[in-house]
Amino acid sequence: MIKVTIDGRDVELENPVTVLEAAKQAGIIIPTLCYFEGLTPFGGCRLCLVEVEKLPKLQTSCTLMTADGMVVRTETDQIKAARRSVLEFLLINHPLDCPFCDKAGECDLQDLVARYGPEAGRFAEGKRRHPESFDDPIIVRNMERCVLCTRCVRMCNDLQASYSISVTGRGSHSFVEPFSGGKYNCEYCGNCLTVCPVGAIMSRLHRHTYRPWFVEKEIETVCGFCGVGCSMVLQMRENSIIRAIPRAEVGFNKGLLCVRGRFGYEYVESEAQLTTPLMRVDGELKQVSWEEAITFIARRLKEIKDAFGGRAIGAIASGRCTNEDNYMLQKFIRFVIGSNNIDSSARNYYAPAETYLESIFGQGITANLISGIANSDGVLVVGGDPTAINPILGLQIRASWRSGGKVIALGAPGGLKRFVAYELMPTPYSEEIVLSAIVGRLLKGKALSGENTAVEAKLRSLRIPSDEDMEVTGISPEDIARASDDLAGMATSVVVIGPDIIQRERASKNLFLLGAIAYLINARIFLLSERPNYQGVMDMGCLPDFLPGGRPVELEMFRHKIEDALGMKAPEDRGLTLFEMINEAETGGLKALYVMGENPLFNIPDSARVKKALGNLELLVVQDIHLTETAGIADVVLPATAWPEKEGTFTNLERRVQRVRKARRGKLASYGRDDWKIIADIAERFGMTRKYHRVEDVWEEIMHVSALHAGLGYEDIADGKAVWPYSGEPLRGMEGDFSVEGLEDLPHVQDSEKPYLMIERSLYHSGTFSRRSKALLSIYPEPYLMINPVLSERLGLAEGEKARISNERGVLELKVKLNKDVPDGQVLLSNTFEGFGAMGLIGFSTGPVIGSLYIRDNTVRVEKVLV
């Protein structure tokens, strides 16, 4: 126990902390400038100086550790004079352009000078001049205002681990700069904006449009981009979003955001936002009233139901919509229409992977805390770049590396390049062989525990590749041995699974192997999630085979429980998956499709085939915020509210239920209606008697119906601590037998002459929303074909030149970007830009065992376009 006295107050400490921290515990706030909680202390600004008895000089409290018996004073005349002097020095060069500076009003330097002075400086010479830099589309740098606290550099290096800026030069000519000296070319997380105490690093998004005291309200909500679910605050003025900022003390993201979360919100204020319902009249979409649209939909759905039965109707739910929206859609389709044909784009990989892993290891196997990754001593990443798909989760992997954790990536490491212990780069589609070899090596080193007999039985019959089998992978047996031994040596490890390892043939084998590795080394499993609410979509029962709460629809006991709770009936056999619905639409078995917040025409491969299938439908209803590709061919389009315009909840990939709050309302918000409300209105026309007035009414029903969410009220969710398992009952002990494709053989890896077209999962884009986010477009403005220097040389295609890619599905011409991290035999294209989606050029079928998207026929011919 350490006892110290600070300003006459006795403080008792279990462990030594800095004097600054001890003072904070005693309720004494010592002024600081270069200190920022979470960053390595620097001791550079000299504002946190304190007097310590028996020490001759003033000490910096941010770096001085407490010792037993220490007597500290934090506000004496000597200290005040020292602080005033420090500030006087800083003001020698600081321009005092506060009337013009966006930071005025929330500037640490301004506040400190207001408190300690000086009223006027004595330095008569001219100030350092350095022109403001507008070279970057997002960040303005004004180095005249910089006080060299280095908070931005430490943020960039320590927490973001992007290492994109540094202090250049020396003395009074030191400036914070990115390498280019102008444009940042960084990850654009904007976390440097959070820590800059003055107006030296500012966002261009809201430059000179407001003063901090103009913020009318702050809405605490959850980011609507990916499945991590970072907490953020929307600062609002006149219904317009001024800034999206993090709060260090709110949420598990602890004050960090990524580029999409911080700068991507502009799509909600896009001109393209739908305002009124549209209905196809004489082949064209015409504006109609809500009453007309809803009456029409209800009438047509009834007709189709009467003629063909409920099973001829299906619905697509949305990972971008709230739990409440998805629950309502599920209820409508299942209990009102009488069809289990409900699914979402979670089918692409997330839902089948999770369901499959749960069938092996039990419900909740992928529910693990993101913040725990930082404390793990090793991470295996397969199937995607976490720092691009789920950036804040990716930062946790970097944090694990920082504290000595070993990061092993199978495939291109992307944003983890600097952090992987070594690179394992298998040839395209040979990962299964590599994973089998790793499992084989792990099995040799360790006896099976007998815990999961089903897994162990399968492991016994697993074909382990020989050294000869390994040749095709391009990875040596030595590398396998090293990676396996490293994995075996980990005590608190993590396996991170991304979409690319799932969206292929024999997805079940890959998942089984990854699960087996996790089982053998006792690792936690994380499934990367591209949408904010894929997990919620599943929990709400937007699956053809599961009811809300993850209860199998085919088990009578569970179905009856929910039917009794609702007083309504659901069909007893499983419905169609997303892909089966497309197939059925193609062959005429499915007559009507209700699409909520999804764009299958762009987000499922083989767009031409999907378009034809959807064109066959007698009724296609699309509910969205923009006129998407799918909405463009719909019979009725209903404008919905966007993410900051509605109340509700998202469930993130660690299964934390978090509140989404309404920030915009009134005139400037869209004229759309909440998704759940639109569907409830339609359901009423079918005679649904239950009335929902507010979103809380929907949640109350979810609490009542879903065994997982029993007793979990909005007030319990409010603090963001509602993590699975909630007070309700998880479904344990359901693990039965499961099947694995090709357990006893190895895949035939074909050497393709033409490169494979893979989907680039960009940090700067989220899919189709980000097309309308100006800031994100300023970073990544147009579609690029990413190729590596080897291919570039072979085809004589230089950066910026145009390439033509083609296969039997189509032809695209687009600019080339060189990226040495693109693996050999692959080219990358994002699925973002209108008319240039990667999905349009690839084919698909359904994975036979787990039912996920199986991407195939994705080789393309790449040529240079001669001008």
Add this chain to the structure above:
Amino acid sequence: MDIFEEIRALTEKYPDRRGALLPALYIAQEDAGWLSQEALERVSSALNLPQATVKGVATFYSMYKHRPMGRHLIQLCTNVACMIMGAESLVDFLKGKYGLEPGGTTGDGRFSLVIMECIGACDRAPAMLVDTDFHSDLTEGNIVEILEEYE
């Protein structure tokens, strides 16, 4: 040897890659006479250190040059002892003789001149370095003789 390889070989001698940064920058500077952005990129990739970090270090130290330099670098001391012994008139002399301003380069790219703080040769002032060679007891007479040795 390519500087990339040379820098790679250098890392063997240091406990970590960061430790090899200063000597690596010297290698790159020797190669081209100064450190261009491209040179810094090369050092960064050879050492696998972040580009911004490399730039921060390279711009901190005055011995690294960030614009093209003459073939030979004259570093002339004008500190107290050298000043008393006539270093300032040598600066004027170089200006007259070669058109060489402090911080500048001759038109033919032969010499660059940098005024240096004390180089620790006060007993033999005025003194200068040409590249890495030390010359002392300079006069208007012998400085030309010395410089004419450098092509």
